[in-house]
Amino acid sequence: MRAKLIILGGGASGLMAACAAARILKTPQSVLVLEGNGKCGRKLLATGNGRCNLTNLRDMRADRFYGDGAALAPLLSAYPPERVRALFREMSLETAADREGRVYPRSMQSSSVLSVLLREAARWGVSFRCGASVSSVSREKKGFRFLCADGEVYESDACILAVGGAASPKLSLGGGYPLVKALGHTVTPLFPALTGLLCETSRKALRPLAGVRAAADVTLLANGKRAAFSKAGEKSEVIFSENGVSGISVFDLTAKAYRELSCGSSCALRLDLLPGLHAERVADFLQKTQARYGDSPAGELLMGMLPAQIGWALVRALGTDPDAPAASLSEERLQNLAALTKGWEIPVTGTRGFENAQITAGGVPMSELDPLTMRSAVVPGLYLSGELLNVHGPCGGYNLHLAWATGHAAGTAAARTLLGGRA
Ligand SMILES: Cc1cc2nc3c(=O)[nH]c(=O)nc-3n(C[C@H](O)[C@H](O)[C@H](O)COP(=O)(O)OP(=O)(O)OC[C@H]3O[C@@H](n4cnc5c(N)ncnc54)[C@H](O)[C@@H]3O)c2cc1C
Structure with missing residues (x-):
């Protein structure tokens, strides 16, 4: 099967990327999400003790992030917390902030966040293949080729790698690092963060x-x-x-x-x-x-x-x-x-190890991509988003904020480039 844009990973950043891209591309089925788990967004459901602390109104500044956090400054100015809330409001999700600036869905249920993302994706004709665990991604003459563990092959003109990290492998497949390395990117040393x-x-x-x-x-x-x-x-x-x-x-x-x-x-x-x-x-x-x-x-x-x-x-x-x-x-x-x-x-x-960690410290250096569009500087047509990158934030909604911002930026840029415009 071939799609214009394949997004590898149906977690927080992949789903946001899919919604952003499909809305621009408009043609149904031009965006395909490949998710290795049986369902999308399993980690998202577990966030914030099931309530999903999706951003934070306080101090959403580059210096709050670790790793290559300094490189996030332009992205965070383009995606302040209010913009993330507005993106969700456009999907008919109301949010509420507590006294410490932590923003949650008004329902206080992470399932609301996942559901509105899936509903928005359906609205713009995004296709999904769940249970599609991708074992290799290669850059070919005409785009990308994805080989799944069950032998299924998918192809696309452009690709967003939104495969997450190594933290909490029971919730998120992990294993994206060999894929991104095989494409020519580097990965800094990885270690568990936000754990005991x-x-x-x-x-x-x-x-x-x-x-x-x-x-x-x-x-x-x-x-x-x-x-x-x-x-x-x-x-x-x-x-x-x-x-x-x-x-x-x-x-x-x-x-x-x-x-x-x-x-x-x-x-x-x-x-x-x-x-x-x-x-x-x-x-x-x-x-x-x-x-x-x-x-x-x-x-x-x-x-x-x-x-x-x-x-x-x-x-x-x-x-x-x-x-x-x-x-x-x-x-x-x-x-x-x-x-x-x-x-x-x-x-x-x-x-405590990756099993109990909320996030991975380390990943693909921000110097290997454009910090506003998430476009890879190494592989043409490739975009990277979310936990896969060498940046992570403290507790309080910063990591999901990063997933939404990088996912939306990557989806928007990939779709605009596919339409022939400059992203
Ligand atoms: C218990 C817990 C609570 C948390 N609470 C919060 C919170 O309240 N606020 C906050 O800001 N952050 C929180 N986080 C962190 C947050 O969940 C992550 O920052 C966020 O999920 C990262 O999004 P992502 O899209 O990059 O990765 P993920 O959400 O992990 O999505 C990646 C997806 O890619 C899929 N995938 C991976 N490899 C492959 C492959 N080879 N083939 C096919 N599919 C693949 C995975 O199965 C997964 O569904 C929490 C994390 C945990 C574990």
Whole structure:
């Protein structure tokens, strides 16, 4: 089967690209989406805990992105968050922002976002082949040739590679990197980002905390020095597990932690579990509580300020038996306990792998494509979009924003070029 434009990957960026291109090309069936999974948009459905945080109204600037983020400046000026909302409004999807600027579909269901994209694609006559896992793409004289794992062959004049990355392979097929490399592009080293950190050595301390959440300012230390920082926000918190720490505040530090650990640095997280409170105020609180409830266990001293399990764990981390009477703690120990609430250091031994990551750090360098049209500078007629690129953003809608912007830019440029105009 032949189409004018084949989009490889029916995820967020591929679907947006398909809608943008088909709307311009107008002729039904001129755009074909090949998706390896049985259905399109499986990862999209899982986003934002099933609610799909699709963009962010705050700080959508190039310096918020990692990797080749600096190269995104022209694209982000062309696609500010309001434009992304407008693109969805044109598909009859209303969105709503929370107080931190995170934008969700008004229905609060990611399935609404996927459904409107599929409906818009149908409106403009986009064809789909799901279950079409492409094992090779080659540039031929007259365009592109796609060979599927089941032997099926497809051809097109132009191609958009929207194959995603290596993160969460259960939701997205992955495996696009060999395809893009075979076409002549390079791929920077890949590592999992926006995932939890493993803290093996403190396992004993962490086990009782499994499942506990807390708002905390989090600093990543590499060889004892501050390497990255994540401020506690209304929705960002740390979540303890029996062998590590995760949560939005930690996710934003994992790419940096991975890089530091790979270079042999010794890493630790420093948690300020009472952001906004001075250590003296905490010490004062502890002294008063000790005076009132000296017979109670020391583990309960922080009960009125922090989740009970954390208070207990901090006393244990101090080297004090939490079952001992609170009155047995010396003034110095109380001061140390107050300091610990403001700077609990937990050694980091690794990051959770791609299986649990939300996004891939690394990918095709932005220098190998035009940053406004996503057109490959290496292969004529090829466009690249989404997670495949060497850019990723923090939690909060930045990565989907990138998928929409790069997908829309690629789809628009590919269609205009196919019509003979300049994209
Ligand atoms: C649990 C989770 C929650 C997330 N929540 C958010 C959030 O709330 N906000 C946010 O901004 N970001 C979020 N993200 C990140 C976001 O999902 C990605 O940034 C986005 O999906 C990337 O879009 P994409 O189109 O590049 O890749 P994908 O959405 O992964 O789509 C790529 C598609 O290509 C297909 N494919 C790959 N290789 C082949 C092949 N060889 N042949 C055929 N098909 C192929 C895949 O099956 C897939 O469907 C989350 C990610 C996860 C895992």
